[in-house]
Amino acid sequence: MADYPIKRILKSTNLWLLLIFIVYSIFIIIQSKLQPDGFLTSDSTHYLQMAENLLNGNGMTTINLVPEISTYFATWPIGYPALIAIASFVTGVGVFWAAKLVNILLLGLCFVLIKCLFKQRAPIVGMIFFISTFTTVFVYTWSEVPFIFGMIWLVYGIVNYVEANKIRYAFHMMFAALFLFFMRYIGLIGAGIVGLIGFYYLFSKQWRHMLTCWIAGSIPMLIAGIYLFYNYLQTGLLTGMERIPRAETASEFMIMLWQGLVAEFNTLATSSHVYVAESIIILLVGLLLFVRPRHIRALFSLNRRQFLLPGMFLFVGLVYFIAIVYMRWNAHFDPFNFRLLGPATLMLWLFFISWVTQLKQRDWARWRGFLLLVLGIAFVMNVGYNTYTSLLSPSPDYADTVNKVQETYEEIPAGSIIAFENIHARYLRPDLQYIKVHFQPYFAEKESVKALRERISPNHAAGVYLQTGPIREDRYHDSFIKLIKSARDSEDFVKLE
Template identity: 30%
Template sequence: MSRWYLLAGFAMTGLLLAGLVLSNPNHGTSIDSGYYLQSAANLLAGRGYVVQETGRLVWNGTFPIGYPALIAGLSGLTGLSVLVASKLINGLFLMVSGWVWTRRLGTQRATWMLSVWWLGGFLKLLTYTWSEAVFLVLLAEWVWQLHCLLTAPTPRRTIVLILVGYALFLVRYVGGYVFALTGLLALLSWLSPERLSLPIARQRSIGRQLLTASLAGITGLGTYFELNSLFSDSAFGGERFLPTESSGQLAWLFGRALLNEGLLIRDFTVGGSDWLAWLGVGLQGVLLSLGGWRLRRAYRPMNDERQTATLSQLFVMTGFVYVGVLFILRTLSPFDAPNLRLMAPSTFCLLTAGLLWVGQLPVQYQRLIRPYWAMLLLGSWLQLLPQANLNHKLNQVQARLFVHR
């Protein structure tokens, strides 16, 4: 597959994102976006990493500094507003990611892997001034660096793994979970190395490197939280650990969230009309059934490529561990209920693992799957429609477009 097709896909994605931002009454911003943009503007103005609260500037411990610093840096270099810079940051990270993964896997496999970004839910993350898009790009990079370390452990690869993990944390606090995962892998490398398919001669070396990465990362997290305490009155940006819902309610919240993450075309909502979601369930079921049936009829056993298989396994593990960590944190802190943004890392990892597997199939099998996946991608753009007050918001968009004309 020619790289020109991939480049054309990115160009179309850029145009689509620009249209989505311009058609959105708030230009793809939310309350969290306000924190990011205000912090970035204050960094640019030399006031430090602060936001305005109750009429005074205070240290922004609510969100880590990474994403606002990226926005401020690009805005300062280009002279663009922080809002425009925030949109470009998301797009630039995706483009660099596409270039890097194409060099690693080849155009064909990389195209399958990167097509996850053309799902409606992930296009929405790219459209908004949220840190999730950058976080997901970095998470994929972290999994790759972990794969490289497990393949051939060296001090340099350990350092790179630590740095990428810390970048994840600086973009979203929850990114620190990768250091807990690294520690778990260190334990597995000693107790059950066959689960990681590690060469016997390298078990001890890999275990030491993983433990080093875990301890160094956790030390870095502690240092940042100490800075939060130094510049504000809380290590975690306010009261985080408060009473939350009962275990039964939490199980229901996560069960509903996991159901929605499996629905690629349209999510179910609470208190709203779900006819589009039911339409999506039917369409997704038909497409997956037909595609799976055709693949099963034509499929013949083959020798898997070890690199892609191991990489897919690491993505699956990273996604499942994230869900577990998110559930534990939610039992300790009453932050938002699991939604598109919070669940995106697990969905991203699991879908990426599946698409990597598809990308290693012989071309004739990929051709069978491609039209069904393309229709699923197009259908998933229903996720871009507002979840609440759909008719009212569509009328607002129509009026806005009419005014621009």
């Protein structure tokens, strides 16, 4: 009897989820500190710049030195920068670490929802975050992190509303849909999904529940419409920038999509080449070791009610996947990779794992062994090995990058305009206006130096500077390539007179 408390502790769902959460949080902090750019991209620094702007009490418009160019924040929704600003304000840390704290807190909220949905089998479900796509997404400062939480929240609200028909879960659906939109514009699908649940009740002639779902879906749509209209008033565009047609041919597009999908099935790396074969072998070995035909047949013996949770994960994931493929077909932006496809991948994994967790203990034990093998190896590679290599890396860390950027920008007077900026300058020097030189394929035409001068005139800037450095010759106008190359070896900046 003496060892009973120990066994009880080891079987504690909350303890295992907490342990996974702590390990994952340490991983995010270490990776963010040791990677030279702190896992920031251009989009990330726009979020941090806006968060800094909100903290400074300047609202959604950053410093504007060119009257004809709007600096209103409309290219992305305000939600993620607002969360970062709140975290920074409450804790007192800078926006960089506040963003990482937001990611950690959202991971914790994901685990809370997983515990609510999966009860005692939740720790195994939580381990899916060790898959390469998610260990990569959660360490970056990207709005996909809160978006993933929003998708799980939406499924939680829908499933509980369908099962219990209680009004509080309608509020969960409504606020989850609203949350999704304020994280990413594609999040408007959340309101559409809630509306589609209303059609389910329409066909089953449950009028009160139909009306509840339609109201819960319509309110986020109305708020989103007002938000987008205000964007239009401020910038002349619904989402703040011109969306140009995709650059790829239909065949190139399909190849890109296929490569992205292959990479998403890779549990050990976000690549369509590296570790793909190893991932397939691990999956097959796991199936051969633990799963027998009767355990597969057991999956199809579940009753209709037990398919609700996996069905909702699959449905939400498919809606998102169709929406993102459609958007990318019609407009040029990021290629298909773990960032764009990650939310759909998570929904697919949750569909599968919520299916097998419905099984009786005997069958579940076999699938649990399979999952422990696959996800355990993913943990070793994506968390353990990546942390080990980061600790041994001789590369400069994030602090070194920040110090270098601050030193480089000391010569730039406040109230200046900068083009070709280092991405970190956006949040380290919010007193400067950053102008994006038009380049292909993200803009219709390559912008010349003369055209840029005309676009930013008149202005009341202290000066207009181009930061020198490597430049993509296939993307930018020849006049910029010549100007940057002529000064790159001797100066950090070229001043446009």
